[in-house]
Amino acid sequence: MARDPVKLATVGDLHWHVDRRRTFHHHFDTVHEVADFLVLPGDLTGSGLPEEARLLAAVLAETRIPVVAVLGNHDVHTEHTREVLAILRGAGVTVLEGGDAVTFTIRGVTVGFCGVKGFGGGFGARCLTPFGETTIKSFIAETKDEAARIAHDLAGLETDLRIVVLHYAPVEETVHGEPRELYPFLGSSLLCDPIDRLGADLVVHGHAHYGAERGQTEAGIPVRNVALPVLQRSYAILEFAPDHLPLRKRKAG
Numbered sequence: 001m002a003r004d005p006v007k008l009a010t011v012g013d014l015h016w017h018v019d020r021r022r023t024f025h026h027h028f029d030t031v032h033e034v035a036d037f038l039v040l041p042g043d044l045t046g047s048g049l050p051e052e053a054r055l056l057a058a059v060l061a062e063t064r065i066p067v068v069a070v071l072g073n074h075d076v077h078t079e080h081t082r083e084v085l086a087i088l089r090g091a092g093v094t095v096l097e098g099g100d101a102v103t104f105t106i107r108g109v110t111v112g113f114c115g116v117k118g119f120g121g122g123f124g125a126r127c128l129t130p131f132g133e134t135t136i137k138s139f140i141a142e143t144k145d146e147a148a149r150i151a152h153d154l155a156g157l158e159t160d161l162r163i164v165v166l167h168y169a170p171v172e173e174t175v176h177g178e179p180r181e182l183y184p185f186l187g188s189s190l191l192c193d194p195i196d197r198l199g200a201d202l203v204v205h206g207h208a209h210y211g212a213e214r215g216q217t218e219a220g221i222p223v224r225n226v227a228l229p230v231l232q233r234s235y236a237i238l239e240f241a242p243d244h245l246p247l248r249k250r251k252a253g
């Protein structure tokens, strides 16, 4: 008899404002009935204010399944990042920043998550290069640093399922729909390089509010843009059938 799939509920870009406390409260009340994990890929708050984080943390603290998140650019905007992290972690949320991959076991399946906020730079042949002004070099150095953190974590993650959580997009496909002028600020192929090189089963991200929900890396790894404005629903449910996992492991090997 086939085993139950591992299920993720995932939604990004909640942009939790002080006046939105009722809007989402019921969205997570029953999430434990339909998923094993709740995954939140960044822009958890409107502008990174501690009071926004506290309101969201109060809701997430009641969630009966593990909550895994990364921060987004909005969450660092007012530079209360340490306090926001402490509030969310105090509520039991696993907030990934690179170098801190986590593993869980669900019905005999080991599930690993690693993640970073990520950063921009653009995609493919149009990806920004570290040339010219110091500011340009610093910009792309930040993206490369985030990519290095993903590489470090994936290299050490020996689980049946390996899930990468980002805020910025690792592929162009899931930002399609956004103005082209914004692409360099929505993500970067540099984030995808370690994922294709080291293998993963899924990448979830947000940030591209007007992008496309589904995409994949060059190596065929599924990428999902689960920004709330893209989903237009409380969360996406993504399933992994345990009986199909050995196929992925053979590919990775």
Ligand SMILES: [Fe+2]
Pocket (backbone or CB within 6 Å): 013, 015, 043, 072, 074, 206, 207, 209
């Ligand atoms: Fe956002």
Ligand SMILES: [Fe+2]
Pocket (backbone or CB within 6 Å): 043, 072, 073, 074, 167, 206, 207, 208
């Ligand atoms: Fe964002």
